[in-house]
Amino acid sequence: MKTGIYTLIQNKKIAENTYEWVLMGDMSSISRPGQFVNIKIDGFYLRRPISVCDCRADRLTLIFKVVGDGTGKMSRMKEGETVDVMTGLGNGYDLSVAGEKPLLIGGGAGVPPMYMAARLLSEKGIKPTVILGFGNESEVFYKEEFEKLGCDVKVTTVDGSCGIKGFVTNAMDGIEYSYFYTCGPEPMLKAVYDKSTTEGQFSFEERMGCGFGACMGCSCKTKYGYKRICRDGPVLLKEEIIW
Amino acid sequence: MVSTKTTLCGITLDNPVIPASGTYGFGYEFAELYDINILGSLSFKGTTLNPRFGNPTPRIAETACGMLNAVGLQNPGVDKVISHELPKLFEVFKKPVMANVSGFSIDEYTETVRRLDTVEGIGWFEINISCPNVHGGGMSFGTDEKAAAEVTEAVRRVTKKPVIIKLSPNVTDIVKIAKACESAGADGISLINTLLGMKIDIRRRAPLLANKTGGLSGPATKPVAVRMVYQVYEGVKIPIVGMGGIESAEDVIEFMMAGASAVEVGASNLVNPYACRDIINDLPKVMEKYGITKLEDIIGAAHR
Ligand SMILES: Cc1cc2nc3c(=O)[nH]c(=O)nc-3n(C[C@H](O)[C@H](O)[C@H](O)COP(=O)(O)OP(=O)(O)OC[C@H]3O[C@@H](n4cnc5c(N)ncnc54)[C@H](O)[C@@H]3O)c2cc1C
Ligand SMILES: Cc1cc2nc3c(=O)[nH]c(=O)nc-3n(C[C@H](O)[C@H](O)[C@H](O)COP(=O)(O)O)c2cc1C
Ligand code: FES
Numbered sequence: 001m002k003t004g005i006y007t008l009i010q011n012k013k014i015a016e017n018t019y020e021w022v023l024m025g026d027m028s029s030i031s032r033p034g035q036f037v038n039i040k041i042d043g044f045y046l047r048r049p050i051s052v053c054d055c056r057a058d059r060l061t062l063i064f065k066v067v068g069d070g071t072g073k074m075s076r077m078k079e080g081e082t083v084d085v086m087t088g089l090g091n092g093y094d095l096s097v098a099g100e101k102p103l104l105i106g107g108g109a110g111v112p113p114m115y116m117a118a119r120l121l122s123e124k125g126i127k128p129t130v131i132l133g134f135g136n137e138s139e140v141f142y143k144e145e146f147e148k149l150g151c152d153v154k155v156t157t158v159d160g161s162c163g164i165k166g167f168v169t170n171a172m173d174g175i176e177y178s179y180f181y182t183c184g185p186e187p188m189l190k191a192v193y194d195k196s197t198t199e200g201q202f203s204f205e206e207r208m209g210c211g212f213g214a215c216m217g218c219s220c221k222t223k224y225g226y227k228r229i230c231r232d233g234p235v236l237l238k239e240e241i242i243w
Numbered sequence: 244m245v246s247t248k249t250t251l252c253g254i255t256l257d258n259p260v261i262p263a264s265g266t267y268g269f270g271y272e273f274a275e276l277y278d279i280n281i282l283g284s285l286s287f288k289g290t291t292l293n294p295r296f297g298n299p300t301p302r303i304a305e306t307a308c309g310m311l312n313a314v315g316l317q318n319p320g321v322d323k324v325i326s327h328e329l330p331k332l333f334e335v336f337k338k339p340v341m342a343n344v345s346g347f348s349i350d351e352y353t354e355t356v357r358r359l360d361t362v363e364g365i366g367w368f369e370i371n372i373s374c375p376n377v378h379g380g381g382m383s384f385g386t387d388e389k390a391a392a393e394v395t396e397a398v399r400r401v402t403k404k405p406v407i408i409k410l411s412p413n414v415t416d417i418v419k420i421a422k423a424c425e426s427a428g429a430d431g432i433s434l435i436n437t438l439l440g441m442k443i444d445i446r447r448r449a450p451l452l453a454n455k456t457g458g459l460s461g462p463a464t465k466p467v468a469v470r471m472v473y474q475v476y477e478g479v480k481i482p483i484v485g486m487g488g489i490e491s492a493e494d495v496i497e498f499m500m501a502g503a504s505a506v507e508v509g510a511s512n513l514v515n516p517y518a519c520r521d522i523i524n525d526l527p528k529v530m531e532k533y534g535i536t537k538l539e540d541i542i543g544a545a546h547r
Contacts, residue, residue, distance in 0.1 A: 003517065045308060207304070208303060210513035
């Protein structure tokens with residue numbers, strides 16, 4: 001974990017209400033996909049947690065959806081501006097247990113962390129199957145980016161305007177997988193939990209005070225005791241989750 | 244050279260800056276970021292007799308210039324605090340710490356203090372009386388003079404260490420409560436705990452926090468806190484630890500001029516983990532700017 005000043009070198013709209021940021025600076029505290037960063041925005045008291053979408057050398061890619069005033073302000077920030085960011089937060093996904101044929105399932109704002117997981121797996125010669133779930137075609141992003149990594153990509157949209165009609169779980173039928181990693185809204189996570197046939201790892205969201213374990217704002221109960229989503233999570237193992 | 248030293252109930256601090264209970268855990272998360280031995284002291288997470296999960300989530304909400312929390316005193320319970328948390332804290336922090344204790348009955352307060360009293364390294368007890376009294380109809384100890392005095396007296400009897408009573412601001416006359424605690428044997432008063440508040444999620448048409456209400460802290464509360472420290476200073480002779488929205492060295496000086504002998508920094512640590520370090524580093528030059536050579540000289544200066 002580190003706090004620093006980072007330079008926004010790219011702010012691009014990539015889908016409906018969805019923006020891609022590239023930040024430049026010291027990324028040495030980011031070690032795993034599924035970790036997150038916590039962003040200070042002028043005029044807002046608390047920081048905004050956003051997942052690492054990708055991180056290489058001194059570049060960090062983030063993708064966020066505009067849902068309120070804070071992300072709204074982020075979407076209007078200009079390239080060249082500096083941002084106060086805490087980096088390297090949370091445990092992240094453990095890719096060492098992925099096996100031969102892992103499955104990655106991302107829904108909406110839960111798609112971004114799947115990208116770094118997919119890239120690292122493909123660099124190890126493992127080509128994961130990826131399911132990306134969105135509301136409709138205008139919200140779809142990163143399909144080609146995952147395909148470029150050599151992943152087998154399946155897109156689902158609730159209204160059927162792109163790919164398979166329905167939810168990510170509709171795309172799980174008939175796929176064989178050794179393990180899975182998932183991130184998305186809680187109802188989606190629960191549906192994946194119920195449908196999945198192997199062990200896997202889930203990334204959760206909670207409202208946070210600090211994002212680094214100090215305030216107990218984000219606690220949840222697991223089979224292995226109380227955990228802080230920000231520090232002991234956001235990734236929990238399937239076997240420990242209590243819904 | 245200016246002096247940032249201050250004395251709290253007979254113990255001298257290198258500077259008046261103390262992270263507030265509940266916003267600094269047991270210190271070790273922050274020790275990853277900087278040497279926390281620069282702090283005056285540290286008030287650790289509110290400890291209760293039994294382990295507590297606290298309230299359901301969401302239990303944090305952002306507000307204008309501040310935040311609401313309804314954590315509900317999550318802690319592993321006093322025995323685990325003593326066996327697991329304090330050894331880790333004492334590895335990274337070598338000065339006397341403030342033991343923040345909560346309870347839901349007088350017996351719970353006294354039993355928790357009794358168990359912590361044997362731990363070396365504890366300099367003061369800070370008794371949080373903002374909790375509901377389960378035997379007193381659920382009303383908070385801190386909103387009733389008699390109950391506040393009873394807790395103070397009971398805790399006073401089980402330890403020889405300085406007992407600081409931490410007051411709730413959710414009362415009509417804070418000076419009355421402070422005086423009741425002083426008469427019952429308190430060695431110091433700390434204030435303010437959080438102000439009771441609520442935020443409604445207008446999309447869901449319901450309170451945002453699962454607990455419905457939460458405690459407001461952060462800079463939004465500072466003028467209320469400064470006013471209360473000022474009033475309590477006129478009503479009691481024992482030292483005061485002031486807090487509520489402190490973010491800068493100027494804020495520290497403001498609280499001390501109002502009457503605080505030391506200060507606590509709470510929510511600021513959550514948004515800027517370096518808040519205490521930055522304040523401590525800034526203090527000497529801000530003191531010079533205002534012509535202050537000894538920080539202790541300004542305690543209560545606003546009353547003259
Ligand atoms: C570990 C983690 C990773 C995340 N990764 C991403 C990501 O990669 N892309 C993305 O688009 N979003 C992500 N989110 C959600 C993102 O943090 C919220 O959408 C954002 O904080 C909303 O801020 P706002 O000011 O626009 O909304 P407002 O509703 O105005 O925010 C008010 C307060 O509530 C908090 N809040 C609101 N929604 C959420 C939420 N879903 N989770 C946590 N806090 C919330 C805000 O941080 C802020 O403190 C992540 C959340 C967590 C906890
Ligand atoms: C997340 C959070 C948890 C807190 N937990 C405790 C606690 O356990 N015991 C206590 O006495 N005060 C607790 N407080 C209150 C603070 O110690 C402090 O009195 C209050 O936040 C005012 O200071 P501030 O405005 O600088 O935050 C908590 C505050 C916050 C924000
Ligand atoms: S947000 Fe503070 S402990 Fe997780």
